Amino acid sequence: MIYRSYVISLLLRIALLLLGMVALAFGIVKGELYILITGGLISIILVFNLIQFVMKRFVAMDDFFESVKYRDFSRWFSEKHGTQDVRQLHKGFNLVNKTIKSINNERQAQFVYLHKILEMVDVGIIAYNLETGEVLWSNDSFLKIMDFPSFKNVHFVESRKPELYDELFETYHPTAASVILKVNQESIKALISDTVFEIEEESFKLVVVQNIDETLNKNESEAWKKLLSVMTHEIMNSIAPISSLAETLQGHIKDVQEAPEEHTLELEDLYAGISSIQKRSQGLMKFAKTYRSLNKVTKVHRTSILAVELFQNIEDLMRPTIMEKEIEIAFHCENQNLALQIDTHLIEQVLINLILNAIDATSAIQKAQITITAKTNTKGAPQISVRDNGKGIPEEVQESIFIPFFTTKATGSGIGLSLCKQIMTLHQGKIAINSQEEVGTEITLLF
Numbered sequence: 370m371i372y373r374s375y376v377i378s379l380l381l382r383i384a385l386l387l388l389g390m391v392a393l394a395f396g397i398v399k400g401e402l403y404i405l406i407t408g409g410l411i412s413i414i415l416v417f418n419l420i421q422f423v424m425k426r427f428v429a430m431d432d433f434f435e436s437v438k439y440r441d442f443s444r445w446f447s448e449k450h451g452t453q454d455v456r457q458l459h460k461g462f463n464l465v466n467k468t469i470k471s472i473n474n475e476r477q478a479q480f481v482y483l484h485k486i487l488e489m490v491d492v493g494i495i496a497y498n499l500e501t502g503e504v505l506w507s508n509d510s511f512l513k514i515m516d517f518p519s520f521k522n523v524h525f526v527e528s529r530k531p532e533l534y535d536e537l538f539e540t541y542h543p544t545a546a547s548v549i550l551k552v553n554q555e556s557i558k559a560l561i562s563d564t565v566f567e568i569e570e571e572s573f574k575l576v577v578v579q580n581i582d583e584t585l586n587k588n589e590s591e592a593w594k595k596l597l598s599v600m601t602h603e604i605m606n607s608i609a610p611i612s613s614l615a616e617t618l619q620g621h622i623k624d625v626q627e628a629p630e631e632h633t634l635e636l637e638d639l640y641a642g643i644s645s646i647q648k649r650s651q652g653l654m655k656f657a658k659t660y661r662s663l664n665k666v667t668k669v670h671r672t673s674i675l676a677v678e679l680f681q682n683i684e685d686l687m688r689p690t691i692m693e694k695e696i697e698i699a700f701h702c703e704n705q706n707l708a709l710q711i712d713t714h715l716i717e718q719v720l721i722n723l724i725l726n727a728i729d730a731t732s733a734i735q736k737a738q739i740t741i742t743a744k745t746n747t748k749g750a751p752q753i754s755v756r757d758n759g760k761g762i763p764e765e766v767q768e769s770i771f772i773p774f775f776t777t778k779a780t781g782s783g784i785g786l787s788l789c790k791q792i793m794t795l796h797q798g799k800i801a802i803n804s805q806e807e808v809g810t811e812i813t814l815l816f
Contacts (some may be wrong), residue, residue, distance in 0.1 A: 432460045442466040442473070493578035497523050497538070505573055514559070514580050516552050535577055543581060547581070558582045562770060564720070615646060669712035669795045674752070676707040680811055683720050683741070694728055696737040703716035703744040709816065715792045716814075722785040723755040723812055730759030730810060746815070754813040761806040770802070 429446070436444045444466065446459035459587045488560065493511030497504045502523045512519060515533070517526065527534040536548060545562040563576040618639065680700040691698050709716070731737035740756045762770065771790045786800075793814055804810035 375745045380791070406603065410492060426468060429455065429458055429462070433465075436466075441734070442469045491579070493580075494575070495523075495578075496573050496575045499565065499574050500572065511578060514549075514552075514557075514578055537578070538574070654797075669711050669792075671710050671712055673708050674713050675705075675712055676709055676753070677705055679713065679716070679720075680741065680743065682713075683717060686717075687721065687724055690725075690728065694732075694737075696728060696731060696739060698724075698739045699741070701742045702739065703742070707743055707745065707751060709743075711796060711816070712792075715795075719789045719814065720753070720755065722789055726785065727755055727759065727810070728758035730761070731757050734759055751816045752813055753816075754811055756809065756811040758809040761808055761810055762802070762804040763806060764804075767802055771800070 377498050432444075433446070434604050436442065446462045447465065448456050448460050450456070474616065488508050488510075490508070491510055493508065493514040495504065495507035495511045503522065511517075515526075515537075520526070523534070523538050526537070533550060533552070536550060542561045544565050546559045548559055548561055549556050550559050556579050558580055560579045563574055565572055565574050565575070594758075621639070680702065684700055687698075698716075720741070724741070727739045728737075731739065738758045741753065742756070743751065743753045746752050771786050796816060799815040801808065801813045801815060803813070
């Protein structure tokens with residue numbers, strides 16, 4: 370619409386100018402002074418008008434491009450003055466400015482939103498120009514972790530803490546690396562990762578630092594609290610009856626010593642009491658030995674084995690127990706060629722433990738079923754699951770079943786699942802549980 374109106378007006382002026390030029394030429398050829406003067410004046414006026422017409426639009430466009438150059442999109446061009454095409458041109462300029470202002474406002478809002486989020490996280494983040502060292506942006510967490518004041522160039526760090534500068538800004542960490550950083554005479558354990566990106570032909574480096582000392586200490590503290598709580602409970606369960614029985618026996622012996630004519634010492638009762646103390650003491654020793662077994666598994670020796678071969682080994686080993694319990698058990702491999710890179714002996718131990726737990730959980734079920742399945746998950750990683758239709762695990766204790774010595778069984782040590790988890794951790798895998806009371810339990814080994 371703008372171009373059509375402009376072209377029509379321009380062509381009209383050019384046509385009038387040509388008519389004036391024709392009149393001027395006619396006056397020269399015929400020697401008519403009146404026509405010559407009239408044609409000349411008309412031509413001059415039309416040339417001036419044409420120049421003015423074109424210049425107005427060039428000036429308007431020049432003003433618009435000047436505002437774009439200096440990113441001044443607040444300027445408003447009048448839409449009520451001038452010719453129709455000029456008003457249309459101004460309207461187009463205003464629409465462009467309005468659109469760009471809207472985009473800038475959205476970008477500014479997103480920047481503020483992102484800035485607030487990055488300021489709230491506990492991870493230190495800094496981005497700087499690789500060539501000049503000028504800091505593009507950094508959050509407070511980075512300054513806090515490194516114990517730095519606010520600075521505008523990374524060479525500030527180089528001049529004061531060269532070792533820290535080399536680790537943070539000179540060494541590349543394409544994947545997260547655990548390093549020891551010395552900050553104010555103290556060593557902190559941190560995860561560092563970085564990446565390089567470009568903006569308008571300039572290269573920048575983004576460095577991410579996470580202090581994992583606090584996280585590790587917190588997790589370790591929580592683990593110790595849970596462990597000590599369970600250990601205290603188990604030890605007290607063993608010591609309390611020993612102490613009570615010993616006190617009772619001591620009382621009987623004292624009565625006999627003080628008044629032998631009134632009290633008699635039954636050797637059978639004494640033997641039974643000592644025997645009970647011995648048994649409870651042996652139980653306590655067994656508990657201590659079980660605790661020591663947690664430290665035995667420290668590394669894995671991986672070999673390649675087909676899942677079907679692993680299942681066959683387990684089935685051969687567990688067949689007598691399964692037949693005795695009259696439980697329907699099934700092994701399934703979705704892919705007969707599924708290979709596992711595992712420590713076979715340790716994973717066999719894990720599966721035996723899980724199957725025995727499943728057998729115990731289905732002991733009161735009439736049609737007990739246990740299914741062991743091997744397959745690949747959606748990410749293409751292998752996994753093995755052991756599912757039963759037993760009594761299930763109460764939701765309130767599901768988070769505690771992997772804690773050492775925690776057990777819901779009357780005769781359990783609470784060590785089996787802890788060892789299973791430790792073995793899976795050594796395989797850089799996970800063990801997950803999905804259980805519902807009176808429906809069953811499924812425990813999955815994720816490699």
